[in-house]
Amino acid sequence: MWSRATGLAVVALLIWVRPAVAEQPVGPYAPWDGTNPFNCTIQDVGTETAFPDPNADPFCVEYDKTQQNVTDFGFAEFLANEPTRTAAASPKCFYFQTDHWTGSIVQGEKPELWHWDGQYFFDKAIGGGGVNIQNFRIGGQPASMPPGSVPPQFQPYFDQNGGGAYLVTGLPADPNCAAQVATQAGRERIYSHGMPPPMPSSSEGAVAGTFAKHKKKCKRQHRRCKKHH
Numbered sequence: 001m002w003s004r005a006t007g008l009a010v011v012a013l014l015i016w017v018r019p020a021v022a023e024q025p026v027g028p029y030a031p032w033d034g035t036n037p038f039n040c041t042i043q044d045v046g047t048e049t050a051f052p053d054p055n056a057d058p059f060c061v062e063y064d065k066t067q068q069n070v071t072d073f074g075f076a077e078f079l080a081n082e083p084t085r086t087a088a089a090s091p092k093c094f095y096f097q098t099d100h101w102t103g104s105i106v107q108g109e110k111p112e113l114w115h116w117d118g119q120y121f122f123d124k125a126i127g128g129g130g131v132n133i134q135n136f137r138i139g140g141q142p143a144s145m146p147p148g149s150v151p152p153q154f155q156p157y158f159d160q161n162g163g164g165a166y167l168v169t170g171l172p173a174d175p176n177c178a179a180q181v182a183t184q185a186g187r188e189r190i191y192s193h194g195m196p197p198p199m200p201s202s203s204e205g206a207v208a209g210t211f212a213k214h215k216k217k218c219k220r221q222h223r224r225c226k227k228h229h
Contacts, residue, residue: 034164036121037197038060038190039058042098047063049081058093058094063085063099065078069104069106070105092124093124096119096121099118101116101117119132125174126178127172131164
C-alpha cells in the first residue's frame with residue numbers, strides 16, 4: 001500500500017530497530033532530507049481536501065494537521081479526511097507530501113501532546129519511497145536521541161530533531177509509471193533534477209542481512225562458525 005503509513009513504518013524500522021550487524025544498517029536505503037524530488041506545484045489545501053488540480057501527476061500536496069484537538073472534535077475531523085487524502089494519492093505514479101502535525105486537548109493551548117513536520121514521497125517508476133520527520137516533539141519536549149546513543153552508521157539519518165530515509169527495495173515498480181520516465185525528456189518533465197533520486201546499492205544490505213541471520217543461528221546453536229573467526 002503506497003501511503004503515509006508505509007513511510008512512517010520505514011522510518012520507525014530505521015530509527016528504532018537495531019540491526020544484528022553493527023558495522024552498517026541492514027537494507028538498501030540512504031538518508032533523505034525531505035527535498036521534493038519532482039517537478040510540481042505544491043497544492044496547499046490546509047486542513048481540507050479541495051485539491052486545485054486533483055489529476056496532477058506528480059501529485060504534490062501540503063496539509064495542515066495541527067488542529068488534532070479533543071474538545072473541538074478536531075481529531076475526529078482529521079480522521080474523517082484521511083481516507084480522501086489516501087484515495088487521492090494512491091493511483092498516482094509520483095507523489096510528494098509535506099504536512100504538519102500537532103495534537104492537543106484544547107486547540108492552541110498547552111499541553112502540546114505531539115508535534116512533527118513531515119515530508120513523504122513515493123515513486124512507482126523505480127519502486128521507491130521516502131519519509132523525513134523533523135521537529136519531533138512529545139509533550140512539548142524535543143524527542144531527540146541522547147548524545148552518543150546513535151551509532152555512527154545511523155547518524156546521517158538524523159537531522160533537525162528528526163531523520164529521513166529513502167527505501168528502494170520491497171516496493172513494486174509499476175511498468176506504466178516507468179514508461180513515463182523511460183526517456184530523458186520524460187525524466188526532465190517528472191524530476192526536479194532531470195533524474196530520479198539516487199538508488200543505493202542493494203547488494204550490501206542483502207549481504208549484511210544474510211550474515212546477521214547466519215551469525216545469530218550459530219550463536220543460538222552454541223557452536224562456532226569459521227566465517228565468524
